[in-house]
Amino acid sequence: xxxxxxxxxxxxxxxxxxxxxxxxxxxxxxxxxxxxxxxxxxxxxxxxxxxxxxxxxxxxxxxxxxxxxxxxxxxxxxxxxxxxxxxxxxxxxxxxxxxxx
Numbered sequence: 001x002x003x004x005x006x007x008x009x010x011x012x013x014x015x016x017x018x019x020x021x022x023x024x025x026x027x028x029x030x031x032x033x034x035x036x037x038x039x040x041x042x043x044x045x046x047x048x049x050x051x052x053x054x055x056x057x058x059x060x061x062x063x064x065x066x067x068x069x070x071x072x073x074x075x076x077x078x079x080x081x082x083x084x085x086x087x088x089x090x091x092x093x094x095x096x097x098x099x100x101x
Contacts, residue, residue: 072085
């Protein structure tokens with residue numbers, strides 16, 4: 001007479017191992033590819049570097065605009081800048097200017 005519990009024990013062990021392997025595989029996949037996984041973190045860090053660079057460029061552009069605004073303000077008037085802006089915006093030229101088209 002064979003013991004039926006002995007044969008089912010081997011099958012149960014294989015089944016538990018297979019379930020354990022599937023659960024472990026799921027968590028490894030989620031840790032690498034998931035919404036909060038390693039690859040997503042690398043992608044976010046790359047976006048952060050790009051946005052930081054863009055922010056630095058915008059700060060520089062803002063400071064240039066702020067400088068021009070100050071130079072054209074009532075408290076401080078830069079005549080060279082005013083002359084340059086009038087020529088650019090209004091198309092003005094002096095008598096002694098040479099215009100090349």
